[in-house]
Amino acid sequence: MRIVIALALLSALFILGPLLIVVPMSFSTAKSFAFPPPDYWLGYYRAFFADIRWTQPVINSVLIALATMLLTMALVIPASFAMVRQRFLGRSAMNLLLMMPMIVPHIVMALGYYSYFGHLKIIHSPLGVVLAHTCLSVPVCYLIIAAALKGFDRNLERAAMNLGASPLRTFWEVTFPVLRPGFLVGGLFAFIHSFDEAVVAIFISGQAASTLPRKMFDSIRIEADPIVSVVSTLLFAAVLLAVLSPLLWRAISNTRRQVQSGTATA
Amino acid sequence: MTQGTGIMMQQRAGRRTTWLLLLPVLVFLAVFFLVPLGQVLYFSVMDPTFTLHHYLAFFTDDFYWRVLFGTFRTTAIVTAFSLLLSYPLSYAIVRLGGGFATAMLLIVAMSFWTSFLVRTFAWMVILGNNGPLRAILATMGWTPPPELLFTRFSSTLAMVHLLVPFMVLALYSVMKKIDYTLVRAAISLGATPFEAFRRVFLPLSAPGIVNGCTLVFIMCLGFYVTPVLLGSPREQMIAGLIGTQIEEFLEFGEASATAVILLCVTMTVFAIYNRFVGLDKLWG
Numbered sequence: 345m346r347i348v349i350a351l352a353l354l355s356a357l358f359i360l361g362p363l364l365i366v367v368p369m370s371f372s373t374a375k376s377f378a379f380p381p382p383d384y385w386l387g388y389y390r391a392f393f394a395d396i397r398w399t400q401p402v403i404n405s406v407l408i409a410l411a412t413m414l415l416t417m418a419l420v421i422p423a424s425f426a427m428v429r430q431r432f433l434g435r436s437a438m439n440l441l442l443m444m445p446m447i448v449p450h451i452v453m454a455l456g457y458y459s460y461f462g463h464l465k466i467i468h469s470p471l472g473v474v475l476a477h478t479c480l481s482v483p484v485c486y487l488i489i490a491a492a493l494k495g496f497d498r499n500l501e502r503a504a505m506n507l508g509a510s511p512l513r514t515f516w517e518v519t520f521p522v523l524r525p526g527f528l529v530g531g532l533f534a535f536i537h538s539f540d541e542a543v544v545a546i547f548i549s550g551q552a553a554s555t556l557p558r559k560m561f562d563s564i565r566i567e568a569d570p571i572v573s574v575v576s577t578l579l580f581a582a583v584l585l586a587v588l589s590p591l592l593w594r595a596i597s598n599t600r601r602q603v604q605s606g607t608a609t610a
Numbered sequence: 611m612t613q614g615t616g617i618m619m620q621q622r623a624g625r626r627t628t629w630l631l632l633l634p635v636l637v638f639l640a641v642f643f644l645v646p647l648g649q650v651l652y653f654s655v656m657d658p659t660f661t662l663h664h665y666l667a668f669f670t671d672d673f674y675w676r677v678l679f680g681t682f683r684t685t686a687i688v689t690a691f692s693l694l695l696s697y698p699l700s701y702a703i704v705r706l707g708g709g710f711a712t713a714m715l716l717i718v719a720m721s722f723w724t725s726f727l728v729r730t731f732a733w734m735v736i737l738g739n740n741g742p743l744r745a746i747l748a749t750m751g752w753t754p755p756p757e758l759l760f761t762r763f764s765s766t767l768a769m770v771h772l773l774v775p776f777m778v779l780a781l782y783s784v785m786k787k788i789d790y791t792l793v794r795a796a797i798s799l800g801a802t803p804f805e806a807f808r809r810v811f812l813p814l815s816a817p818g819i820v821n822g823c824t825l826v827f828i829m830c831l832g833f834y835v836t837p838v839l840l841g842s843p844r845e846q847m848i849a850g851l852i853g854t855q856i857e858e859f860l861e862f863g864e865a866s867a868t869a870v871i872l873l874c875v876t877m878t879v880f881a882i883y884n885r886f887v888g889l890d891k892l893w894g
Contacts, residue, residue, distance in 0.1 A: 360720070430628045453643075460646035475642045547856070564730070579728050
């Protein structure tokens with residue numbers, strides 16, 4: 345078992361180590377990707393926030409991801425109700441269609457969108473990226489919302505209807521509030537999926553609607569711009585915050601509960 | 611009889627509601643997913659009339675065979691190393707539990723949620739000409755240190771790093787459900803701990819191995835970003851080749867044929883998985 349633990353720790357080091365290297369890089373004064381940094385400053389952070397060629401892709405990415413999230417939820421939530429609650433002819437074909445965007449490699453779709461959206465004249469536009477990202481986000485959003493829906497106790501609805509509520513009122517006052525967390529998680533996954541998606545965005549977003557992943561890709565490939573390390577650090581910090589916050593939240597509420605029970609017994 | 615028609619009407623109304631709920635996503639995916647996908651298939655065999663010469667060009671050229679073979683080899687290596695790194699980690703997480711498990715799962719989650727581009731960039735720094743790894747190799751007496759970046763080694767290493775979290779999560783979700791008393795029973799019946807692991811725990815964790823390997827294999831097969839940024843331009847993977855055919859040569863016919871070949875290979879892997887395990891189990 346000691347060998348297993350040693351191997352496990354080595355794997356953990358392999359997973360974590362490379363992530364941490366971007367942080368010192370972002371404070372480096374080096375003009376290229378040199379490590380260890382010759383000296384430290386904040387110059388590249390200032391350069392990042394002042395440069396519209398970097399801030400515009402950030403704004404584009406956020407807006408595209410928001411639109412993708414809303415559109416995906418609008419499409420997937422009704423479909424999930426039908427898929428989970430009804431047995432009908434063509435259900436397994438429908439299931440396959442909903443999962444297809446996850447099965448087809450993104451580079452294949454990038455090629456498809458490149459010519460199709462060129463034909464429709466929506467290539468290099470935010471609209472094209474939103475439409476493409478919505479297709480690619482449908483499977484992950486569907487998996488999460490369908491799972492939430494399967495866990496829903498329909499007796500709650502029957503009870504509401506028994507007490508005289510109309511189907512619509514039952515939905516708004518019983519079904520929707522119970523399922524809201526599942527819907528939100530599904531939407532969040534669609535948001536992240538769009539925000540992180542690189543391959544399709546590289547081929548169809550163009551300069552005008554360039555998303556952040558596309559800008560990072562171009563910047564690494566063509567110019568070796570040290571600002572990439574600033575963006576990487578900020579993205580990594582966001583992940584760190586998101587991953588650690590449930591843990592912190594639990595710690596805080598635990599102490600609060602202890603304090604409260606302490607005052608109660610006193 | 612009136613009751614019968616009542617139920618039938620209700621069923622028909624139910625069916626209508628079902629399709630009404632499905633209609634938006636059905637139309638959307640048909641117009642913005644199936645049509646572009648169909649166009650790729652169409653362009654792979656039309657130029658401008660029906661032809662198979664894009665496929666013939668692919669399969670008669672040594673260069674394309676090398677790309678296809680190289681992609682398979684890289685994918686197999688990445689899958690194998692991901693499994694080798696992930697299995698002990700997942701096993702330790704499940705067996706030790708507690709704070710150790712929480713810390714390890716946090717590290718995995720952190721890597722999982724960090725963008726592929728950020729992690730690819732990190733490897734670019736580590737393996738770069740002025741990077742730490744070459745400096746370490748130089749101090750260890752390897753002078754001059756080998757070029758690490760833009761080789762098959764660099765893209766393979768980075769892809770292992772990118773895909774390990776998927777493997778760990780696939781393994782962990784199966785391993786945590788294994789009843790460890792079965793292993794204890796084997797030991798109490800005279801098996802050595804290793805024998806008990808090999809003949810009880812390992813077979814029980816097989817579904818996790820199959821799931822993880824399938825996921826990693828599929829993701830690696832169509833990987834674009836990392837091989838293009840870190841890999842050798844002379845030893846492209848198939849997704850990178852499609853990119854070059856579009857961007858540099860504007861060869862939509864050939865790019866479409868290559869894309870269809872990648873699609874067929876991917877679908878074959880899914881079909882095999884579906885035949886033996888069932889597709890709905892892949893995403894838990």
